[in-house]
Amino acid sequence: MKKILQIIFIGILCWYTYTEYGDFKKASLFDVTQVNINVKNLELIDDLAKSVEDFKGKNILDIDKNKIKDKILSDVRVKDVVIETQMPDILLFDIKEKEPYIYIEYRGDIYISDEAGKIYGYMKESKKYNMPLFRIDHEDEIKEFIKIMGKISFKNEISQVYKIDNGIAVTTNSGVKIITNIDVDRKKYGVVKKLYEQVRPKSKKSKKIEYIDLRFEDYIIKRVEGD
Numbered sequence: 001m002k003k004i005l006q007i008i009f010i011g012i013l014c015w016y017t018y019t020e021y022g023d024f025k026k027a028s029l030f031d032v033t034q035v036n037i038n039v040k041n042l043e044l045i046d047d048l049a050k051s052v053e054d055f056k057g058k059n060i061l062d063i064d065k066n067k068i069k070d071k072i073l074s075d076v077r078v079k080d081v082v083i084e085t086q087m088p089d090i091l092l093f094d095i096k097e098k099e100p101y102i103y104i105e106y107r108g109d110i111y112i113s114d115e116a117g118k119i120y121g122y123m124k125e126s127k128k129y130n131m132p133l134f135r136i137d138h139e140d141e142i143k144e145f146i147k148i149m150g151k152i153s154f155k156n157e158i159s160q161v162y163k164i165d166n167g168i169a170v171t172t173n174s175g176v177k178i179i180t181n182i183d184v185d186r187k188k189y190g191v192v193k194k195l196y197e198q199v200r201p202k203s204k205k206s207k208k209i210e211y212i213d214l215r216f217e218d219y220i221i222k223r224v225e226g227d
Helices: 002-025 046-053 065-073 141-149 186-199
Strands: 034-038 078-086 090-097 102-106 109-113 119-122 133-135 158-164 167-172 177-180 209-213 220-223
Touching (some): 034 046, 046 090, 065 078, 102 141, 133 141, 186 209
Parallel strands (some): 034 090, 102 133
Antiparallel strands (some): 102 109, 109 119, 158 167, 167 177
16 A cells, blocks of 8 residues: 555656646746857858747747757758757857858859868859869869869969860969869879979969970970060
């Protein structure tokens, strides 16, 4: 009989705790009143930030942070997100967007891509960056060009990369072309960097070299006519 009374008592206690907690949980004290978003480029993910604001007024204890995180990470522009709650009514979002690596000109538009070659925005939606432009006709060219850029240590000197007959042209800011292909090894680009530093013109009008061709065993250097 004693054990039965203990079981009944524990059951009543559990039920009381459940009902009391349920009412406590429903208290407006836990309705979200503030959403803080920490993100580097708010313009680029403005629509995402607006959707996060929709959590205002919802009970903070009912919010499934893992589900929200998965939804935010499904956005191609987002690299990572950390969601925290500051009890009783504040939600904190720390959103890390993908870092811009190159512009891609494709079918009349210019896009922003990360270093993996994934497009995640338009150039017109973001501030301007000093980074190369890939002019492509086919999407598979993006990763091909990125492999070449990975071998070049003077990326800030590159303005454009595009296909030519039997090769790829890498154009510098000063107008000098480096003609290459996917098979050229990293060592050759190291030599080209030293050569380019010696002949780098102050402007396109003063350049003495038209192009440097790396596709052959030896370097082929084409000087500007009349120089």
